[in-house]
Amino acid sequence: MIDVKNLTKYYGDYPAVRDVTFHVPKGQIVGFLGPNGAGKSTTMRILAGYLAATSGSATIDGIDVFWDPVGVRRRIGYMPESCPLYADMRVREYLHFRAGIKGLHGAPRRQRIDYVLKRCWLTDVDRQLIGTLSRGYRQRVGLADALLANPSVLILDEPTAGLDPAQIRETRKLIRELGQEHTLILSTHILPEVEMTCNRVIIIHEGRVAESGMLNELEAQASGGSVLEVLADGKIDLKPLKQSTQVVHVESDAAGPRTRLRIHTTSVDEFTPELNKIAAAQGWVLREVTPRKQTLEELFVRITQGTAAPGKPARAASPSPAPAKVKARR
Numbered sequence: 001m002i003d004v005k006n007l008t009k010y011y012g013d014y015p016a017v018r019d020v021t022f023h024v025p026k027g028q029i030v031g032f033l034g035p036n037g038a039g040k041s042t043t044m045r046i047l048a049g050y051l052a053a054t055s056g057s058a059t060i061d062g063i064d065v066f067w068d069p070v071g072v073r074r075r076i077g078y079m080p081e082s083c084p085l086y087a088d089m090r091v092r093e094y095l096h097f098r099a100g101i102k103g104l105h106g107a108p109r110r111q112r113i114d115y116v117l118k119r120c121w122l123t124d125v126d127r128q129l130i131g132t133l134s135r136g137y138r139q140r141v142g143l144a145d146a147l148l149a150n151p152s153v154l155i156l157d158e159p160t161a162g163l164d165p166a167q168i169r170e171t172r173k174l175i176r177e178l179g180q181e182h183t184l185i186l187s188t189h190i191l192p193e194v195e196m197t198c199n200r201v202i203i204i205h206e207g208r209v210a211e212s213g214m215l216n217e218l219e220a221q222a223s224g225g226s227v228l229e230v231l232a233d234g235k236i237d238l239k240p241l242k243q244s245t246q247v248v249h250v251e252s253d254a255a256g257p258r259t260r261l262r263i264h265t266t267s268v269d270e271f272t273p274e275l276n277k278i279a280a281a282q283g284w285v286l287r288e289v290t291p292r293k294q295t296l297e298e299l300f301v302r303i304t305q306g307t308a309a310p311g312k313p314a315r316a317a318s319p320s321p322a323p324a325k326v327k328a329r330r
Contacts, residue, residue, distance in 0.1 A: 001026040001153060001183045002047070007056035009042055016042045018207040020056070024200070029179040031194035031215075032187040034204040035304050040187035041081060043204070044157045047185075048078040060153055077151040077182075081158040083142030087131030091122055091141055094130060095148065102149040116144040119174065121167075135162035143171075147178075154178060156186040160193060172197050191297050205304045218296060226268040230261040231288035232279065240278045246271040249302075258287065 002024035009017040017039045024030045032040050045051040047058055049069035058065040061075050086094055092113065099109045117123050120140040125133065130141060139162055146154060159175065160168045175197045178184060188194060194201055194215070201218055203211040211218065236259040241250050249264040265271040268291040279286050 002060050004058045008054045010054045015207050020209050022202050026183050028200050029184045029198045030200045031198035032202050033194050035189055038204045039207040041157055044155055048155055049073055076153045077146030078155045079142045079146040085130050090127050092126040098145050099148050116147045120144040136167050154182045154184045210303045227292050228263040229290040232259055233285040234283050
């Protein structure tokens with residue numbers, strides 16, 4: 001349904017998006033996850049036809065985003081992070097105007113407007129001026145606008161930004177319901193948002209796709225690596241631990257005469273006997289040794305901080321290619 005290959009976008013010399021490639025099958029809810037400034041919104045705007053890419057290709061429902069942007073816009077509903085709404089129009093009036101632009105007229109337009117007003121919890125404010133609405137209500141108007149033409153693909157950029165906890169909960173429920181009828185791609189930097197709504201995840205960091213896959217696959221990958229939390233007395237030298245083939249990463253925090261260690265290992269069961277041998281050889285006194293599984297949140301943090309997930313080698317950062325020079329038109 002959505003096919004992106006080697007997508008790159010430069011702002012001057014700055015690479016906002018670099019060689020991004022991913023595929024979204026029909027009928028899936030995909031979370032585009034990454035920290036602020038990772039390139040999520042830029043990618044969304046390119047897919048929606050609002051920005052031109054420097055290089056690469058993108059198709060939605062088989063239509064090329066760059067060669068036929070109008071055709072793509074007929075098949076998508078796009079809600080940007082900050083919805084550009086007409087503040088001096090009433091909610092129903094605005095949706096009536098937008099439906100006409102999207103080719104809806106007569107009874108179908110009225111029916112569709114009533115549907116999206118109810119779906120997005122706007123019925124009680126349908127005659128209120130948009131300029132008097134809170135940010136959360138304006139987000140709902142933007143979502144209603146995206147749903148008006150019943151598009152096959154929905155692109156939602158930070159759909160719960162500015163909503164209160166109750167509204168966030170209802171929006172997540174709505175997104176799950178919409179996933180039964182539409183293909184959705186939504187961007188966020190909030191991990192619970194993805195865990196509660198999506199079945200596929202794309203993690204983007206510094207303009208690149210750092211990881212992608214089904215949500216259950218990434219959760220299995222996260223829990224596949226294990227962590228030993230150790231509280232020890234003595235002069236702690238991390239070198240013997242780092243030399244072990246079963247240790248991926250070690251973090252230490254000294255607190256007085258004791259040191260707390262977080263040892264990321266490929267296997268707790270296999271490494272624990274080795275830890276005891278290292279402690280005996282170094283003269284450490286192990287006060288606590290607590291095994292625990294790594295969470296998906298920890299995996300995300302490790303990816304975005306540039307360290308490898310347990311059991312995986314670190315990704316080498318490749319140098320950014322210089323943007324191609326464009327000859328000025330005469």
